[in-house]
Amino acid sequence: MLRFGTCYHPEQWTAEQAADHIKLMVKARMNVVRMGEACWCKFEPEQGRFRFEWLDPIIATLHKEGISTVLCTPTAIAPMWVYNRHPGVVRVDARGHKAPTTAAHACCVNAPEFQMLTDAVAQSLARHYAKIDGVIAWQIDNALGSGGSARCYCEHCEKAFRQWVLAKYQSTDKLNEAWLSASGGMEVRQWNEVTLPRSERGRTNAGQWIDFARFCSDSLIGHYKRQADILKANCPSHEITCNAVPRAGHLRLHKLSDHVTVAGRVSTPDRTDGLIASYGHDIARSMTGAFWVMEQSCSARQDRPGVVSETLDPAELRRWCWQAAAAGASGVYIYPFRAPLGGDDNLRPGVLDWDGKPRRRYKEVLRTGDEFAKVGRELEGVAIEAKVALMRSFDSRWSSESQPGLPGFHHDDHCFDLYRAVKRKGHVCDTIDPDAEIKKYSVVIAPCLTVVDDALVARLEKYVKEGGTLILTPQSGSRETTNAMTTIPRPGLFAALAGATIEEIIVAPGDAPQTLNFARGALIAQTCKVRSWFEVIEPIGAEPIAEYLDGRLKGKPAIVRRGVGNGQVIYIGVYLPRETLELFIGEHLPDFPMKEIPDGVEVVQHKGEKGRIVFVLNHTGERQHLKLPGTFPDLITGETVGPSVTISANGILVLKA
Amino acid sequence: MLRFGTCYHPEQWTAEQAADHIKLMVKARMNVVRMGEACWCKFEPEQGRFRFEWLDPIIATLHKEGISTVLCTPTAIAPMWVYNRHPGVVRVDARGHKAPTTAAHACCVNAPEFQMLTDAVAQSLARHYAKIDGVIAWQIDNALGSGGSARCYCEHCEKAFRQWVLAKYQSTDKLNEAWLSASGGMEVRQWNEVTLPRSERGRTNAGQWIDFARFCSDSLIGHYKRQADILKANCPSHEITCNAVPRAGHLRLHKLSDHVTVAGRVSTPDRTDGLIASYGHDIARSMTGAFWVMEQSCSARQDRPGVVSETLDPAELRRWCWQAAAAGASGVYIYPFRAPLGGDDNLRPGVLDWDGKPRRRYKEVLRTGDEFAKVGRELEGVAIEAKVALMRSFDSRWSSESQPGLPGFHHDDHCFDLYRAVKRKGHVCDTIDPDAEIKKYSVVIAPCLTVVDDALVARLEKYVKEGGTLILTPQSGSRETTNAMTTIPRPGLFAALAGATIEEIIVAPGDAPQTLNFARGALIAQTCKVRSWFEVIEPIGAEPIAEYLDGRLKGKPAIVRRGVGNGQVIYIGVYLPRETLELFIGEHLPDFPMKEIPDGVEVVQHKGEKGRIVFVLNHTGERQHLKLPGTFPDLITGETVGPSVTISANGILVLKA
Amino acid sequence: MLRFGTCYHPEQWTAEQAADHIKLMVKARMNVVRMGEACWCKFEPEQGRFRFEWLDPIIATLHKEGISTVLCTPTAIAPMWVYNRHPGVVRVDARGHKAPTTAAHACCVNAPEFQMLTDAVAQSLARHYAKIDGVIAWQIDNALGSGGSARCYCEHCEKAFRQWVLAKYQSTDKLNEAWLSASGGMEVRQWNEVTLPRSERGRTNAGQWIDFARFCSDSLIGHYKRQADILKANCPSHEITCNAVPRAGHLRLHKLSDHVTVAGRVSTPDRTDGLIASYGHDIARSMTGAFWVMEQSCSARQDRPGVVSETLDPAELRRWCWQAAAAGASGVYIYPFRAPLGGDDNLRPGVLDWDGKPRRRYKEVLRTGDEFAKVGRELEGVAIEAKVALMRSFDSRWSSESQPGLPGFHHDDHCFDLYRAVKRKGHVCDTIDPDAEIKKYSVVIAPCLTVVDDALVARLEKYVKEGGTLILTPQSGSRETTNAMTTIPRPGLFAALAGATIEEIIVAPGDAPQTLNFARGALIAQTCKVRSWFEVIEPIGAEPIAEYLDGRLKGKPAIVRRGVGNGQVIYIGVYLPRETLELFIGEHLPDFPMKEIPDGVEVVQHKGEKGRIVFVLNHTGERQHLKLPGTFPDLITGETVGPSVTISANGILVLKA
Incomplete structure (x- = not known):
């Protein structure tokens, strides 16, 4: 109902x-x-x-x-x-x-x-x-x-936090080890020495912060x-x-x-x-x-x-x-x-x-x-079946909340950019926790999935081997579950799966872009400018699909792909501009019947026993024209529309397909 | 002396x-x-x-x-x-x-x-x-x-505030009613539950705030x-x-x-x-x-x-x-x-x-x-007699301090803009409290007079009937004296007097202006751009004097005028740009002998038993030329000046007229 | 080693x-x-x-x-x-x-x-x-x-500060006198009335602040x-x-x-x-x-x-x-x-x-x-001998920290600008305390040396008489050691030495520049725009070397020079833009063998028993070309270079000269 x-x-x-x-x-x-x-x-x-x-x-x-x-x-x-x-x-x-x-x-x-x-x-x-x-x-x-x-720093919370870490770590030695307390000179010997991380974000012990x-x-x-x-x-x-x-x-x-x-x-x-x-x-x-x-x-x-x-x-x-x-x-x-x-x-x-x-x-x-x-x-009775999932990791987000890595980076905005790239092609996109079941998806995008453990990586590897496409973005695999920096060459636990390590991360001023070239091996033939963060990839089994064009990075891979079993892993070592991201992600998604969805128009498809229902929504204040893959009855007006159709400002169609 | x-x-x-x-x-x-x-x-x-x-x-x-x-x-x-x-x-x-x-x-x-x-x-x-x-x-x-x-949040003030509200409301029920405490879930049953409004401005209970x-x-x-x-x-x-x-x-x-x-x-x-x-x-x-x-x-x-x-x-x-x-x-x-x-x-x-x-x-x-x-x-013995008054309501200002209604709006800057429009025409302008005697003024401007009660509106109505011109601007009449939103269609208690209600208030991004057309019924023939806040006026007896020109608002009144008895009420439903405001207000002021006062020059006229004294002040660092309505002795130099006169940078004339 | x-x-x-x-x-x-x-x-x-x-x-x-x-x-x-x-x-x-x-x-x-x-x-x-x-x-x-x-406002500090001022002033009367406590209505009668300056910077009693x-x-x-x-x-x-x-x-x-x-x-x-x-x-x-x-x-x-x-x-x-x-x-x-x-x-x-x-x-x-x-x-055994010193006065800096005088002024940035002007000519520059020995320097630059006493001025006078060049900049000499404003016409204790007093200080909006003319008496023939702060100098023995060109200041000196004994004092009453400052300071420095050092290249010369060593450092990411005054062996490569030489991006030469 x-x-x-x-x-x-x-x-x-x-x-x-x-x-x-x-x-x-x-x-x-x-x-x-x-x-x-x-x-x-x-x-x-x-x-x-x-x-x-x-x-x-x-x-x-x-x-x-x-x-x-x-x-x-x-x-x-x-x-x-x-x-x-x-x-x-x-x-x-x-x-x-x-x-x-x-x-x-x-x-x-x-x-x-x-x-x-x-x-x-x-x-x-x-x-x-x-x-x-x-x-x-x-x-x-x-x-x-x-x-x-959700964040309180009162004395009740300090006490409760001590209980929480005590339950988790059992001993202060294990706590110190997890938090790498020695790095910042804050080892504790007694539970009542544990405090809440009151320092400025980004200047806080990473382990203490994520906990x-x-x-x-x-x-x-x-x-x-x-x-x-x-x-x-x-x-x-x-x-x-x-x-x-x-x-x-x-x-x-x-x-x-x-x-x-x-x-x-x-x-x-x-x-x-x-x-x-x-x-x-x-x-x-x-x-x-x-x-x-x-x-x-x-x-x-x-x-x-x-x-x-x-x-x-x-x-x-x-x-x-x-x-x-x-x-x-x-x-x-x-x-x-x-x-x-x-x-x-x-x-x-x-x-x-x-x-x-x-x-x-x-x-x-x-x-x-x-x-x-x-x-x-x-x-009633219809259902939404997504072929694409976005893996939103709260651990990675919290890690990034304090230490985004590059100025202005916001983990969830990055997630949204990738979500948007999926939606622009007409696909429904699930947003899932890292421990969710992923078998059913054709593509799993895991944006900035920094905090990982062996089990998660093993599950993702299995998923890929069985035919899935896994898309990773910069900083992936850089942290342990304790929020410690990984000691495995980046992308850390993903290195073997992605068939590549990061030779160098170059953090540069925003006004010094690099040009990326998609010519070799990429499906989209074009170049684009990328900024601020350049991972220089050393392929170990992966094939480059985009390379840097400028200066000393000329010819170094920035995006690589590796076929694994029946599936593939794509590792993106740069932050692509929104338009390029949309094109690039689009190339790796399953087919969708409707092509060329205008910007500002959203298409959502439901599946039911009696057939599909397709929503077309005009999010703009202007009329939009689009091409449907046939003619369909509109459940609201009762009229049949298509294949060419004009939707009024903020208009909608609910098509029976 | x-x-x-x-x-x-x-x-x-x-x-x-x-x-x-x-x-x-x-x-x-x-x-x-x-x-x-x-x-x-x-x-x-x-x-x-x-x-x-x-x-x-x-x-x-x-x-x-x-x-x-x-x-x-x-x-x-x-x-x-x-x-x-x-x-x-x-x-x-x-x-x-x-x-x-x-x-x-x-x-x-x-x-x-x-x-x-x-x-x-x-x-x-x-x-x-x-x-x-x-x-x-x-x-x-x-x-x-x-x-x-003036604003202190110490314990003495909290206690004194409790006394103050106790004296005003006598019972917590009346306090809750006035503050509409139920709306924010903050009803009180005992006086010591009353606190000072420590929340961020704009997120405070409006009634508590104004009190x-x-x-x-x-x-x-x-x-x-x-x-x-x-x-x-x-x-x-x-x-x-x-x-x-x-x-x-x-x-x-x-x-x-x-x-x-x-x-x-x-x-x-x-x-x-x-x-x-x-x-x-x-x-x-x-x-x-x-x-x-x-x-x-x-x-x-x-x-x-x-x-x-x-x-x-x-x-x-x-x-x-x-x-x-x-x-x-x-x-x-x-x-x-x-x-x-x-x-x-x-x-x-x-x-x-x-x-x-x-x-x-x-x-x-x-x-x-x-x-x-x-x-x-x-x-000595001369006096300043203003024909125009600006009604500065502290209640309205305090209401607006916490809730300005539109971003960047500052109540007193708005008052000043209207004051300025009066002064630019040579008129002296009194700034009065809402309970001041107003009979003596030809024009009363009441900028953003949101907080009103029956008595005030009745006095203004009497004033208009007896020949006064009352000018109202956006948001007028929108609040009760408790700072509650009025339940009477806007401009609330002014609706009957203004002969109009507000069909809709459109709050829009600053970069989406509307064009205003003064063609029908207005004294100044021109258009101007207005921004951010558009009241769509439904005249009920009033006549439109400016209309919107764009989109779905095309033809809807934005400023209306209603003759009442010997006077008139003008309701302005938009925020006019300074230049237009100056022209528009100027049309509704009494005549002033000196026309075309250059920008940056101020004229002030005193009235005495022995005649008038007129000050001409050059507020700029440049020479200014102006035309006097005759020749007059300058009390400072003793020389006779006019009708054409040049005033040096920061110069002044004190003319006996 | x-x-x-x-x-x-x-x-x-x-x-x-x-x-x-x-x-x-x-x-x-x-x-x-x-x-x-x-x-x-x-x-x-x-x-x-x-x-x-x-x-x-x-x-x-x-x-x-x-x-x-x-x-x-x-x-x-x-x-x-x-x-x-x-x-x-x-x-x-x-x-x-x-x-x-x-x-x-x-x-x-x-x-x-x-x-x-x-x-x-x-x-x-x-x-x-x-x-x-x-x-x-x-x-x-x-x-x-x-x-x-370094700044703590705890109770331990408040107590320690009371001890500190007690030791310094011995009596509250002397404290009140030094702090000019009467000016802000904060005279104290007992030591425990002394507090830490918790007011906003710039709104603090100047004497209390500097102490x-x-x-x-x-x-x-x-x-x-x-x-x-x-x-x-x-x-x-x-x-x-x-x-x-x-x-x-x-x-x-x-x-x-x-x-x-x-x-x-x-x-x-x-x-x-x-x-x-x-x-x-x-x-x-x-x-x-x-x-x-x-x-x-x-x-x-x-x-x-x-x-x-x-x-x-x-x-x-x-x-x-x-x-x-x-x-x-x-x-x-x-x-x-x-x-x-x-x-x-x-x-x-x-x-x-x-x-x-x-x-x-x-x-x-x-x-x-x-x-x-x-x-x-x-x-080993080589030494750095500077002929130029920059006097960095912490007292002046602290005075300026709270009261910079003009918006956006930062005392140490000003010091760096002058340091930079020296370095651009190849000279090593010592940075010295006001009580340092200065006899050995050809030029002493004392930027914004506001806080001075008789002894310091006497030492500087002696230095100048014995042949030194002293360069002073705006606000110099304006404070006593208590941080009180001097009652001697500015530049206060420097007035006699500089042969000039400041007739007027004009603080102007940043968008109203003045043009400076170096035509009369200056070594560099040019004009430049200066902003925000204009000291109008009345020479009493000094000669103008730059004058204002605009408006009512036309012809008034802005920079003056006075020969004193074997030396000279230069008083700069404006904030010169960086390029002009570089040229102007350059004219008053001793000769340096290498001319035309490109921007971004640093030259440093060491002196040893076995000859000089000259470092040439390319601070830029571009190749740089420069002319050496001869050919020299590079100690790193062993090769002989010069007189024309190209240094790679971020390259260096260590020349034996």
Whole structure:
């Protein structure tokens, strides 16, 4: 079932206003709302005194109108009495500043008192709502780890971190060995000498850093799991979701999946590239298959606080909703239903404006609701099958977070660039954890996969031998799992598999590019400029497919390929510009029926028992023309389109193929 | 009487040096000095031991020479013993950092110990100087609220804020209602759960924020009033002034006026636009009518610390002095008399350089003193009568401080742009509080007047009906007095009066401008580009006077006008570029006899019983030519000038008309 | 003896790895290593328990192979147990933030516990290594004062500062007088009212600031001296060195010289200008004559943390080594020998890469080692004799640090610009303290020598009368030794000697340049644009050699020259652009045999009993052509070169002349 709904905040409105709002929801054919994420102070106005009567009538009314409820455990925003009675729960940053208690995520998930309080509120909600009609699912907490909140440096965390490393290493000698503590002069002899890495990023012991990043992710997952366990025990038939920030990066989302029954994500339009939202969707989808967009924002991303978010163009909100469905979302919740009058989110337009009048945006939601209702059933039973996977390694990302290697490098932006290259060819792209099953993929791209161990490399080797294509990029294999630099010539454990070692890494100023020549052995015949980072490859069995053209590097390989068993490994030793990357990756992907997809247009193909469904989405404000490989019925309009087709600005096609 | 003098620091000089300085003051026909702003440690070297003998001979000598004294209460800079004995008085910022005690304004005005200490020193000074000849006035404290010092986040302030909100709201329910606490999940049940808004600006609960801003302003006014009451009780015939920073913005200056007998301001030349100083003057003038420039800096504004301030050109210091007089100043105190040798202000040139030699600047001061003495008497009895007023709402400004709505928007810069448009046409412009009497004005401009209530709108409606012109700009009427977003379609309470509602607000990237067309109904026939913020107006009785020309907004009104009774309301839904704003506002102002005032030239007209006096000031370093509406005697040179006249760089004319 | 070696970290490697490393060192003809700078936790794993057995075998092996050892006292990086047991030793910044204990220099040198701990470890090491064969020298601590670590604002420092000012001033009255405390309202009556200057730089009392800067430098020198005394007492025949950061600026290096037997410095290639390294070398050389480059980095400067340092081009590392020798270094230690696998320095390539394989860089080191061995003996007995000295006044620099006078001015960059002008003409340039002996120089350049007293000016006057040329630049003589502004017309105490006073200082926006005309009396006939700071000079005996050409300054002198006795004083009242400065300074230097040295080429001449040796270094990546004043044998190749000669990229010549 394709759920369509909204994030609703009955705590902000009178009963009369809510009645009007619900009528508008019904009219828009909404079938679900999410509520309660900021309502701890409503649910538990004083410690231990719980109240539900403010919300229950709303849930009942919604239910009567055919609208189900997803409830949030409200632990992202603690009531003011928490800080007043339990001042020790406040999160602390690396410099010792306390988090402002008037913002979200101000509490430390390792503070025992906070754990006690969140257990109590989750318990109480779970018991009460276990049997209330209409409630179908729980979102635990909200936007976990957003705004840097996954990293806390308080005394509770220092103690918990000591426990964590003690459990992991058992002895200080092993800890010193793993962290290479001797290198920085910070060997420890007693557990209470272990501290949190408060130094500036990049100047921190690499081993200590990666363990801290892992510890923080584990802590947050522990916080989530405490509540998930309570909810599962009390409400066994309810779904459990989250509101993940897909690219936030401090939380190993794949590990969170164990405790989630359906993944959820927040989606705020970033208009610089429509595929950014798809990337987030695919990250959520890769957690649990189907997923929900818990917050599909009504306006575009606006980083500066205190300003009204950017307005979406006509038809754009509808397109963002359909884009979610195309990516496999089984639920889309528009955020917020009505623009809040106060609080700290009051400059975010909603489906309704502050005055509650339904205007252009509401009309668009009406249309979307109709279309979802009409087409939604057609989507049942279909599935998304990706032939290409992007391996997103959190260990590598955390290693890179502190030590990116080259100035301005951002691990996840690099991942996105490779994701984008896949998507531009029409392929769906899974985003997977290094320990995921990969047999089913034709191509696995492992961007900047620095932190590796023998087992992972062995699995990748097996994958390649059995016919897979593995694509590696600079810095791959340079770290051990302790985040230590490898002592094996780079690409370290990948050297044998890639059939090459790195003779030299040249780090150069950004204004001194090298020219790359794809003439020998490459499928694309061209040159391009590369910058900042040049790995000089010594092939040992691999064949060069791109070489440097300039100066002393002339003729040295920069990209090599090695056939292994039935498959191949490609090692890219430079950072290719986006256009070249798109061409180059494109050459190594499986065939896709639609060629020449215009920039700004996204194609997504679902596979079902009754045939395929193909979404074509125009992410731009201009009309786009494209060529389909035949004629197809459009499930929305019912008309047959193709092979030449023009899509209006922000337009979409849902083709039955 | 036009007072002309200087800020003098006898604590920095020997008796011999002071004797030389006073001779030079006398020669420059100075009749007043201000002293003591940094002398708490001289007046009270140990707690409770007061000393005046270091200053009294100077006051006596000055008095003998015909120079009166304005004394400062020295509470802006606490002696080092204060911090040593009363460490709890130190101001704290939002992140918990203590203010450095070696800087000014390091103490919290809500700290009970600090209040006790300031009472004591004010009391002691007031008693001693009540009957000392020569002392005519008090400046209380110094540069109140400058450098962000109006905002303190210490525990004293938290307690005082709780008292303040308790007094205002009486119950936590009413507080929660006003702050819409439910929106952000921060409802309180007990007063000690109320905290200060320590979150990042723009991410703070809007209601809490505006009350905090009001509380801080009230606290500072309370600090001022404590001293004013002591001084008035002891020295009933002395004037009471302040040294306001007109644009600082954390202190509601109009509310301070109640305790001031003559407003004072600090004026540091900002050479980017000569009218910036006039804006500050008009703000001070609007407090109490006549006003004093307590510190007319000898050098130009230099924001970076540790650098020598920019040098003024020949004749420029004189021009700044005359500009003050033109704006209605009845006293100008040049700062400092001699450049200090040490302290933290030692890179500010004075009338004299560090070596005490009278050079170019002193000669200019000599000339200015002569001219002031000569022309000053002519200015007695004249008055400034403005037909135009700019409504500067502190509530709206504080709302905007945290939530400007669009990136880069600064409420007071917007006010200045409108002020400037008025001044460019020759008109004097009052700057008034929303509760000021407005009947006397032909035009009232209320820039970004977001925070309004029924009473204010009713008064403005009455004003318009009786023939006034009211000009409103974007975001007007969007907030309630609690800083909540209005639920009435924008412009909220102004909608009926303006005869229009806002169908949609479009917030767009700065690089996607819209073209505005003034063709239909507008007095200026032209187009212009507008950016970032487009209100789409639905006229309900109003007539469009400018429309959008591009894309889907084509033909939609952006500016409308509605005749109401004998007056009219103009609502501007975009941010006009400066040039267009000048033209547009110009069309709606009363007639002014002098047309075509060149850019960089300011004209100010005083009205007296014996006729008008017209100042013409050249703010530029180039000669300027202009046309007068006749021939007039120049009171400075005695010559008759006009109708064509050339003014030298930084030159001035004081015409009798 | 020309020592050639490396910084070695046996704590990071196994015995087998170390054995391999030592073989490679021997092969590269290394004769010295530096060890132990980060090994406190190895030497003293628990408080009071000392261990040497982990290091002694390495020292013995090295010694057997003919490689001597320089040991570091390891006090730059405290073991974790220090922070755990003695939390009060942590350094604190001006805002109250504690230094992160996982970084170097986290301890306050004024903390009594830290002094006790460093005494103990130094004592223990000194006793143990006094008689161990192979150990020849001590480096005390490491990179003293780097990263701002010389400035601590903890309570220990506040107390120590009070002692320091008490000792200096004896009475609070004298303190108030020196600091001109009255100017900022901060007079003190009791010693415990004295605080550290925690205000923003530039807004601090100038007197308090300079004394704090002196106190911090003294504190660090005291820390160094404690250890030097212990080492000298126990190891009388060992050399004592340091690893100075020549331009760091918080430590008065000349005062450190008293406790050093051979100066040492860290040298990280800054490729923007090859002469920057020479400047640092000459600063180290000026401390003790011969000096060691304790850390000659294998890669170029990379300010951002977490990124791999920039790669050096082929032949470039060799050139940096030879450049050190050319500057008079008697020892060059390449850093590090092998890239560390962990810690916080793991992105710095070494002679060997992380995998320990000898590659391109090792081959270059081999070649350099051979050349050093071959040519080193020729350099014995030669000396560097400078005819030109640059007076680097730390007092002036500290004054300028807080109050640079004009925006963007950096005292030491200004010094370097003048140094560079000297070097471009082929001259060696000493960098001297104001109290150094200057008789031997033909020219003394004293850049921005603001802080002066009678004695210094008298010495400079004597120097000039006896035939010297003294060159002064803007702001000279503007401060007393208390950092107070002088009351003598500028250039203050220099006025009489320079035969000029400054009529006016004009500080102008950077976009309003003045044109300078060198026509009258100048040796270079040209004009140039100058910016931001214009001193208008009134000659009183001096002759103008450059005048302003524009506006009201037209014809006013900007640079003057006065013959005094057998010498002359040149006063430059503007900041000349680099090219003009080079020409202008060049005209006043003694003759040098080689003319027209291309930009990017450095020439250094040594003088010995057997003749001169001339180094020619190509700092660029391009071939350079130049003309020698004859033909000379190149000591490296044995070939005769000249008069026309071409030097390869990063090439060098060592000519016997």
